[in-house]
Amino acid sequence: MKVTNTIFPTLPQRIAGLGELAENLWWSWHPAARMLFKMLNRRRWKESIHNPDKMLKEMPPEQLLAASRDEEFLAHYDDVLSQFREYMAVKTCSLLHNNCPHDTPVIAYFSAEFGLHHSLPFYAGGLGFLAGDYLKECSDLNIPLVGVGFMYPEGYVSQRVSADGWQESVQFKLDREAASISRVIDNAGSPLVVRVPVIEPPIHVAVWKVSVGRVPLYLLDTDIEENDPWNRGISARLYAGDLELRLRQEIVLGIGGAEVLQALGIEHAVVHLNEGHAAFSLLERVRDRILQGLSLEDSLDKVRETTIFTTHTPVPAGHDIFPFPLIEKYFSKFWDSLGLDRETFLQLGTNPDEPLGFNMTAFALRLAGYKNGVSQKHGEVANRMWHNLWSDKSAEDGPIEAITNGVHVPTWIEPKMELLFNKYLPYGWLERHDDPSIWEKIDNIPDEELWKTYVWLKIKLLNVIRERARQRWSIDQVNPSMVIAGGAMLDPSVLTLGFARRFATYKRADLIFLDSERLKKMLKNRWKPLQIIFAGKAHPDDHPGKMILQKIVTIAKDPEFAGRIAFVEDYGEQFAQYLVHGVDVWLNNPIPPMEASGTSGMKASLNGVPSLSILDGWWLEGFSGNNGWAFGDEPITGDRSLVDANAIYEIIEQQIIPLYYDTSEDGIPVGWVKVMKNAIKQTGSHFSARRMVKEYVQKFYSQALVSSGKNP
Ligand SMILES: *Cc1c(COP(=O)(O)O)cnc(C)c1O
Numbered sequence: 001m002k003v004t005n006t007i008f009p010t011l012p013q014r015i016a017g018l019g020e021l022a023e024n025l026w027w028s029w030h031p032a033a034r035m036l037f038k039m040l041n042r043r044r045w046k047e048s049i050h051n052p053d054k055m056l057k058e059m060p061p062e063q064l065l066a067a068s069r070d071e072e073f074l075a076h077y078d079d080v081l082s083q084f085r086e087y088m089a090v091k092t093c094s095l096l097h098n099n100c101p102h103d104t105p106v107i108a109y110f111s112a113e114f115g116l117h118h119s120l121p122f123y124a125g126g127l128g129f130l131a132g133d134y135l136k137e138c139s140d141l142n143i144p145l146v147g148v149g150f151m152y153p154e155g156y157v158s159q160r161v162s163a164d165g166w167q168e169s170v171q172f173k174l175d176r177e178a179a180s181i182s183r184v185i186d187n188a189g190s191p192l193v194v195r196v197p198v199i200e201p202p203i204h205v206a207v208w209k210v211s212v213g214r215v216p217l218y219l220l221d222t223d224i225e226e227n228d229p230w231n232r233g234i235s236a237r238l239y240a241g242d243l244e245l246r247l248r249q250e251i252v253l254g255i256g257g258a259e260v261l262q263a264l265g266i267e268h269a270v271v272h273l274n275e276g277h278a279a280f281s282l283l284e285r286v287r288d289r290i291l292q293g294l295s296l297e298d299s300l301d302k303v304r305e306t307t308i309f310t311t312h313t314p315v316p317a318g319h320d321i322f323p324f325p326l327i328e329k330y331f332s333k334f335w336d337s338l339g340l341d342r343e344t345f346l347q348l349g350t351n352p353d354e355p356l357g358f359n360m361t362a363f364a365l366r367l368a369g370y371k372n373g374v375s376q377k378h379g380e381v382a383n384r385m386w387h388n389l390w391s392d393k394s395a396e397d398g399p400i401e402a403i404t405n406g407v408h409v410p411t412w413i414e415p416k417m418e419l420l421f422n423k424y425l426p427y428g429w430l431e432r433h434d435d436p437s438i439w440e441k442i443d444n445i446p447d448e449e450l451w452k453t454y455v456w457l458k459i460k461l462l463n464v465i466r467e468r469a470r471q472r473w474s475i476d477q478v479n480p481s482m483v484i485a486g487g488a489m490l491d492p493s494v495l496t497l498g499f500a501r502r503f504a505t506y507k508r509a510d511l512i513f514l515d516s517e518r519l520k521k522m523l524k525n526r527w528k529p530l531q532i533i534f535a536g537k538a539h540p541d542d543h544p545g546k547m548i549l550q551k552i553v554t555i556a557k558d559p560e561f562a563g564r565i566a567f568v569e570d571y572g573e574q575f576a577q578y579l580v581h582g583v584d585v586w587l588n589n590p591i592p593p594m595e596a597s598g599t600s601g602m603k604a605s606l607n608g609v610p611s612l613s614i615l616d617g618w619w620l621e622g623f624s625g626n627n628g629w630a631f632g633d634e635p636i637t638g639d640r641s642l643v644d645a646n647a648i649y650e651i652i653e654q655q656i657i658p659l660y661y662d663t664s665e666d667g668i669p670v671g672w673v674k675v676m677k678n679a680i681k682q683t684g685s686h687f688s689a690r691r692m693v694k695e696y697v698q699k700f701y702s703q704a705l706v707s708s709g710k711n712p
Pocket of ligand 1: 050124
């Protein structure tokens with residue numbers, strides 16, 4: 001199989017490598033590469049919304065020709081290209097012994113979402129960014145892994161908020177030709193099309209490839225002529241439609257995904273499921289072994305030895321349960337092909353606590369020998385939640401381990417911060433950023449330098465917000481109150497809280513408005529005011545989530561709140577890149593223990609934005625007493641909102657506001673900068689994707705590869 005080279009026919013030979021760079025997301029986490037595209041043409045870089053593929057395709061040949069003769073540009077070009085080539089040439093993986101097979105990937109990582117860059121909108125939230133960061137880190141560590149996911153041409157939700165605060169979805173269609181993806185073609189030179197095995201009526205999938213540094217990601221696409229209209233739409237959008245469409249998506253991802261790897265000649269020995277959506281891929285693994293002549297029990301054992309499953313949430317909506325008749329409709333032929341009867345098959349996915357349907361998480365937990373939650377606390381919660389699946393285990397002594405999430409440091413460190421760190425941290429710090437001793441040197445950064453860098457980022461964020469509000473005003477001519485709600489009155493000298501994530505109800509975006517009079521006093525304080533920026537999308541079918549969003553927009557429009565509450569539309573990767581390092585405090589107040597990990601707080605902390613967070617998920621491990629603020633450790637049954645809201649008010653009034661506004665003579669909040677430094681120090685190594693991937697390798701992958709016979 002080959003991958004079509006998306007051709008950039010207008011590129012002069014001297015700078016032809018730009019095409020290579022544009023087609024590999026390596027550029028997205030290397031500032032020097034991004035700078036190269038920016039140097040090529042600042043305005044077009046901006047207009048393409050930082051999409052080099054689109055930019056190169058639209059650039060007039062004479063501009064490219066001029067660049068190919070510009071000495072300064074060429075010097076930078078040669079430098080970046082040699083860095084890229086050097087990176088791509090590395091073949092060994094020190095983590096997996098020297099004899100690890102490296103010509104083809106041996107670990108297949110399945111995920112329904114991948115959040116890699118805003119030009120590839122295949123994510124809804126945290127799960128997707130975790131998967132995207134995971135691939136980038138596997139590339140950096142050179143783990144022989146391949147990703148499998150979906151190419152959703154319509155993405156998730158493109159959000160617009162109407163004048164009455166209601167979330168609306170606007171039509172969006174990805175231009176496949178102007179993104180860093182390429183269609184995979186077969187040996188005969190036509191687009192590769194794979195039929196999902198066993199399932200009737202037949203479904204076909206086309207395949208796209210994204211190069212994430214050294215790691216390939218294959219994306220399935222059902223929008224092709226071979227499918228009838230009903231099937232063409234399977235992969236149109238993320239998490240949309242009814243249960244049956246959802247089931248059909250998961251069949252395509254799991255069973256189709258396994259078939260695609262086969263067609264590509266990728267003989268993966270180990271499977272890692274990022275959440276249960278792709279768990280049907282394990283059926284293919286069982287079927288293969290049965291076809292080789294093993295008994296069902298032996299096949300299941302073999303599959304278990306080489307399967308890793310990561311569960312990501314205790315929230316019920318995060319676990320798909322398909323009614324048995326629906327499963328029967330699609331799988332009756334499949335269980336025949338496994339030599340199983342209906343009962344035995346359905347039993348594999350039955351949760352004894354709730355035997356109403358086929359539970360994808362129960363199924364994945366049964367068939368994976370290695371399983372984990374995404375923080376220490378979540379590991380405990382998951383064991384309690386699922387202990388009935390194992391008759392011999394108590395709730396305390398379950399088989400679900402814990403590997404705490406982390407974020408890809410090169411992606412989430414702000415480039416200006418990175419430059420500052422380059423100046424004061426040991427040389428090569430980014431290459432060994434999971435070494436905690438490196439981060440001790442954060443104390444060497446002079447307070448005023450860190451503060452100045454930070455203020456610059458805050459102003460940049462507010463400029464971005466106000467420019468968006470201005471466009472809504474001047475181009476869309478929205479009502480003035482919506483311009484104010486969009487953040488037109490935000491002030492960079494004011495203490496700023498940020499709250500941005502999916503608008504799932506358990507995240508309680510509106511908690512801080514519980515006692516709005518008390519909050520207003522803080523917002524409108526003449527000398528030490530407060531402002532809050534909100535962003536996030538509700539799932540299109542989540543009516544309660546949309547109502548919370550509406551409540552916040554209504555407040556943001558209300559003069560009583562003095563223009564100090566803003567709601568910014570269409571939260572995604574691009575805006576997150578401004579928001580997580582441009583606010584002063586990152587607010588997080590879900591109902592515990594629902595937040596399995598949370599990662600946006602890590603992104604903020606890494607850049608010196610401390611968290612004010614309930615003790616749940618990562619913050620139970622991350623909070624040290626001096627790197628942010630914590631509340632909510634007392635167990636409360638029933639409605640805890642009053643207690644939690646009061647705790648938030650008290651911390652803001654008594655600790656955050658006084659500390660923030662207590663500045664030295666030259667305007668530096670010295671005590672505050674100390675908290676910022678502690679936040680950076682304590683995040684950089686431990687809450688990095690590097691520490692996380694290494695844990696997966698050491699705890700799971702090494703063992704599983706030995707069992708598979710691929711890594712003796
Ligand atoms: C990191 C990230 C998330 C995840 O945030 P949580 O804190 O885990 O809820 C969601 N959306 C975007 C755009 C992100 O970058």
